[in-house]
Amino acid sequence: MYFNVYLKTKILKYLCVIGASLTSLLIFLLIFSPEPELTDAYCDDTVELPVLMYHGLIKNSKHQNRFVIHPDMFENDLKYIKDNGYSCIVVQDLIDYVYNEGSLPEKPIMITFDDGYYNNYLYAFPLIKKYGCKIVLSPIGKCTDDYSKIKDEHADYSHVTWEHIREMIDSGLVEIQNHTYNMHSNKRPRIGCTKKRGESLEEYRKNLTNDIMEMQKRVKSETGNTPSAFVFPFGAISREAPEIIRDMGFKCTFCCEGRINRIKKDPECLYSICRFIRPNSISTQRYFSKILKCKRK
Secondary structure (H helix, E strand, O other): OHHHHHHHHHHHHHHHHHHHHHHHHHHHHHHHOOOOOOOHHHOOOOEEEOEEEEOEEOOOHHHOOOOEEOHHHHHHHHHHHHHOOOEEOOHHHHHHHHHOOOOOOOOEEEEEEEEOEHHHHHHHHHHHHHHOOOEEEEEOHHHHHHHHHHOOOOOOOOEOOHHHHHHHHHOOOEEEOEOOOOOOOOOOOOOOOOOOOOOOHHHHHHHHHHHHHHHHHHHHHHHOOOOOEEEOHHHOOOOOHHHHHHHOOOOEEEOOOOOEEEEOOOHHHHOOEOOEEOOOOOOHHHHHHHHHHOOEO
16 A cells, blocks of 8 residues: 555656646747748738639620620629729739739729720720729730721721720720730640640740730830730640740739639739639629639639
């Protein structure tokens, strides 16, 4: 019995010593451990940005599809944007925020139009003036050159002219970006601005650079502005393309992946900006509801 009492006493002493040591260690860690770093999700300078992707606005229902919607549907989208407190921004706003001391609104959103159809000027331009919204327009250079010569203004198939583009820029509501000069085919051997099968890296770099820089020159010559962003046609991207495009000086690129972007004070966040395509098959409410439920980039 004496031995059992002795053993219990010893164990109790050891437990007390261990408990005191653990308490001291805990106090030390609380006092001297560095504060945990905030992850990006909690950084004050991180802003969530949904980007919408439109192409054509056509009233004829036979020509509406995944890429073409009725102008009334676009107006409903603009109403939603205004009624829900969003503020439209353009690429320059992002560059000013990331590289300079610029700020972004509390609820930013970006509206993009690819290809530069005449119906963008005919229908979208009056609507953004009506609602005070801004858009990023990325025309196909050769199409704009061609339609500037023939003056064929048809809502279903024509493209904007340089005269249209200058008028829209002068409004302060439209920003022009690069969507290639003449690399916008969806047929092989080259899909968009991707690398052809069998094309060497040297050849691809030369062909891609020549085409994109031709568009840079045309925009500069016709508007006085130089695009700062590149919009990949069809969202088709060769493995070698991002580096080549960065080497040309672009500070931002756009893809077609449907996610909400997280913008922060890091230039890397401006590459591969994700966008939500606007189909004709769902209502405005459902479209924005799906966006808000999507994953963040």
